[in-house]
Amino acid sequence: MTSHEQTAGTAAGPPAAQARDVSKRYGATVALHSAGIAVQAGETHALVGRNGAGKSTLVSILTGLQRPDSGEIRFDGVPAPSLADRDAWRQRVACVYQKSTIIPTLTVAENLFLNRQAGRGVIDWRGLRRRAADLLAGYGVDVDPAALAGALTVEQRQLVEIARALSFGARFIVLDEPTAQLDAAAIDRLFDRMRELQSTGVTFLFISHHLQEVYEVCQRVTVLRDARHILTEPVDALSRDELVTAMTGETGRALAAGGTRPPVPATAPVVLDVRGLRLAGHYEGVDLTVRAGELVGLIGSGSSGKVALAETIAGLRRADAGTVTIAGNAPKPGRVPAALAAGLGYLPQDRHREGLVPLLSVAENATMPIAGRLGPAGIIAPARQQATAERMIRRYDIKTDGPHQPVSDLSGGNAQKVVLARALANDPKALVLVSPTAGVDVRSKASLLSAVDEAAAGGAGVLVVSDELDDLRSCERVLVMFHGRVIRDVPRGWTDADLVSAVEGMEQP
Secondary structure, rough: HHHHHHHHOOEEEOOEEEEEEEEEEEEEEEEEEEEEEEEEEOEEEEEEEOOOOOOOHHHHHHOOOOOOOOEEEEEEEEEEEOOOHHHHOOOOOEEEOOOOOOOOOOOOOHHHOOOOOOOOOOOOOOOHHHHHHHHHHHHOOOOOOOOOOOHOHHHHHHHHHHHHHOOOOEEEEEEEEEOOOOOOHHHHHHHHHHHHHOOOOEEEEEEOOHHHHHHHHEEEEEEEEOOEEEEEEHHHHHOHHHHHHHOOOOHHHHHHHHOOOOOOOOOEEEEEEEEEEEEEEOOOEEEEEOOOOOEEEEEOOOOHHHHHHHHHHHOOOOOEEEEEEOOOOOOOOOHHHHHHHEEEEEEOOOOOHHOOOOOOOOHHHHOOHHHEEEHHHHHHHHHHHHHHHHHHHHOOOOOOOEEEEEEEEHOHHHHHHHHHHHHOOOOOOOOEOOOOOOOOOHHOOOEEEEEEHHHOOOOOOEEEEEOHHHHHOOOOOOEEOOOOOEEEEOOOOOOHHHHHHHHHOOOOO
8 A cells, every 4th residue: 555545534534444554464474564444434445355365354453353563553543542442442443244243142132232231230121122222223223122133134133233333432334244145135225224324424344255246335445465455446446357356466357267168968867856845934836957067056035035945955944845856866854964865965055153163173174974984984084084185175275274274264265165175075966055155255256166167067966056146157047036936047148137137026927
């Protein structure tokens, strides 16, 4: 970042938040090198970059979780408080993380005023709920203060976290991958709420790997690459290719390249066959087939039932009616081990809660489905497990210190690669992937999708369940779900506008 960019203010005053010449090292690893950012009051400013670019480190410094080795942090032109003064930091900045910090077993009101419940030592529960209702109403959040937070949707949890941050007095909010688990309608609502809050003087730092969202909601963008500041520019001054080039050092065209796959012959065996599947409140009358070597997409809004359908195929849910056949086998409904034994590989929507065991190593997570093969009589031989994991690390380009590194230490993109490696470990005949690139950077996305293409080329039938259009571009066809039904089967060659119109229910046959 140039000296001008690091000190830039406006005629209305200094930046709402500013980092100047910030450096941070962890041993031999340089996490940030003389990086910086200046976020103007009342704007939504994007922070983008590949995993490992330094975004998380910069955010941890901006939010007072870490002290930089050098450089300075300022809010509204005033030096940041000491790290020990947590109340002062809460009054200046808050971060709504991709992984929610809401405590699910507490009510919404208790979460909003955690450690602030009591006035004179005795908690006035009725008054607490009243204060919470006033706070939520003030920011237009339609949530019952008495409801358990664990019952909230992802969208509602995010809005509660934003309201909680604002209640401390913070006017600078960091949003870390806020749309990763939201459908299109919820994303639109979030963006509308952000614009409303901007008009009242709230400032946002928006972190996202979905570049289209940057163009939709942000005024300026800062790019980090290899721990360094690359550029800060108005969003409307950069094309998508220019932005991707700044993030990766390569052209967006090269990253997106990948010739069309040859069509799968009609004689190829069906490896996933769904007939008349129905689950009350989620979907009904669903039929679909996936042949060996075929990539089929499944898209729809959050209320379409697509994720519930994928979870039913994987045995996480039990359908009220209908059948699922995997590679000629009909596994017992509602049983995950039965689906896996029948030949299914599955990548769940939420890698944090459903895809990984964070305290276990990369090797233990990746080899879980084949643990019985890694030693005699079902006893795992450590050397065999390590060798198998090392092959997976090389094959899927997992950036890690080694097989024994805790999977919780990996970046989002590399953690997702471990989940995919595990799904493919058993050489599945059919593969169901839910949001395979959610929350990962451009390069990791390309690597993950390449691995999916490779699995299909090897003969697996793949069902890709995603709202991300880039995840679906290699598919032979895309099924569109709307209100629990498959309403269209769109062959390759679709335009973004065609598919989005169908997803939103604006174009039905």
